[in-house]
Amino acid sequence: MEKQRYNISVFTENTIGILNRLTIIFTRRHINIDSITASETELKDVYRYTIVLRETELQVRKVVAQLEKQVDVLKAFYHCDTDIVYQELALMKVRMDENRMTELEQIIRRHNARLLSVSPAYAVFELTGHEEAINHIVADLDTFDLLEFARSGRVAVTKPMKTLEAFINELV
């Protein structure tokens, strides 16, 4: 079976240490996590972890079963990229260069990035998109002095219509 990119969504109770319990499952199987994000969901006290990795579907299925086995996990799913809507956020801090202002502005416009903060010394802008889009803007900034660069993991919502609440109601 071929490795492919999968997105695992894990819905958990808000308990201390749950993140550790989740990551142990990946570590034990020597699986590298490409990115992980966490936030509260539309339901109070229910947290959502979005975990992106490259693996075979078989392995992902087993991992999801292990995740769901954890007492504090409400539900875990996995999706391939086509079944979700997802985004990443990148922040870039670039040294100001008087002579190349227009060039920089063009790059920002071309990539639909957004200027967040400007000072005589630097400019900070933001881009939201898929990782490829972010890679492209970074490539275009190659000749600029990129002082700082930070990007988030993926956040994702799924395309299927069933709501989380419906799943949780089934649980109790």
Place this chain on the structure above:
Amino acid sequence: METQRITGAEAVMKCLQSENISTIFGYPGGAIMPIYDALYDYQETIRHILVRHEQGAVHAAQGFARAGGHTGVVFATSGPGATNLITGLADALIDSTPLVCITGQVASHLLGTDAFQETDVIGISMPVTKWNIQVTRAEDIASALAKAFYIAASGRPGPVLVDITKDAQFGLTDFHYEPCTEIRSYRPVPVPDVELLAEAAALINNAQKPYLLVGQGILLSQAEERLLQFAEKTGIPVASTLLGLGAFPADHSLYVGYLGMHGNYAPNLLTNECDVLIAVGMRFDDRVTGDVSRYAKQAKVIHIDIDASELNKIIPATVAVHADANRALELLFDLVNENQHGQWLQQFRDLEAVERAEVIEPAVFPDREKLNMARVVNELSTWNKQHQDLIVVTDVGQHQMITSRYFSYLNARTNITSGGLGTMGFALPAAIGASLARPDKTVVAIIGDGGFQMTIQELGTILQHGLSVKIIILNNHFLGMVRQWQQLFFDRRYSFTEIVNPDFVTIVSGYRIPAQQVDAGHAFSQALETLLRTEGSAFLECVVEREENVFPMIETGASVAEIRLN
């Protein structure tokens, strides 16, 4: 609602009382002193067994849980007390044993400061517990323990750890105990899918060579009776995993033996000839399957387990039923036809005759005067056929495999061993726990000379509490199982497996336990009789052949069909 203001420590005791806990295995220390102080007032109703090492406490609680079917409870202090629990927790997790371990912790304002005897027991125990929690306020103790007891015993059972800071033990709280019966993120009792069961029944009804493999799930769900009815109705041969021994009576005409690396010949070999494999409450451990790519490829597989993550984990199932074994067998019973599989069963019997002639007879009736392991176990089993009063606890190694092969387990919960983890040192403390859970039974621990010395200090626990455990040491002067592998696969290079032993009889006598040694076959029966007829604890060291090997054997990487007889 009636409430009263008490300390957190006393709340712990009241929780245990509410859960009808009769027995605690533990060891005190600084961070758990308030709880021990509260325990002082509860000695009339709750028995505390002072072990000699915290690992012993966990294994004793495991033996208690597995022999009696209750949840085992452990007390330990912070730091080294807590870290000493880890081996036992790992063992209990992999062998699905319900435990609630309560550890003391440094005061909450000291957490994370490297205070004296502070360890991150929550972090360390996370991979080896079903669930764990740290409690820092007295008022949270009751709800944490209620959850702990519920989680430990429900679904696929397992060990749970509750770490309570010292200030929470000292703090005052209103006490009210409400047993936990539901956690929204945790569904321990699956509702079996009736359509899948119908599919399973259709496979079973059309099978020519159906084959039942049963594991500890039968015992954990108390499905022994239903398994018996199901097997008798369908006429399907039954084989057992190591932890399933005793779930189906070994003297039943449908019982075909013990599965796995050192199991019986027929049940391993015919795994690759059955047409429908029905696995109930077992998890296809690698010691059972051998090479999975050549395991039961010809068969349609029905797998029933309460743990969904076990389904399709190792062996892909044709029909995977997520269910409690007892419930699934109950529902299946009505769907399956009465049947007999005489010819198929005969295939097992024919191979059994081969094993009997080539391996079993020479092992249990040796023509030598020197004592050997199989003979010891066989005579013990003969005693049990008459008296039906034994619980057999084994340690890990050759003696464990020999016992699993040559002891006929006739009743449920009479086999206690460390299966998944293979923890040397398990047997002596586990036997202590078993003896406390089942005072009506005679508990026999069979231990190697190596493993005995891993937890030998628990003899002190036996002495202090006047416990009754019959201890048999099979002394081959080697770490026998490793030596066997060195002989077979490492060119007889016996690298650090020869073991120089103390005079066990003298040591055990020092603990005031009647002790004898035997090394000649003719003297053994009398020695065994003496051991079993002694009131209270007794000890028998059997000096056995030094280089006896356990056969049959499925070598690592081999298929079950390649099981060798010698």
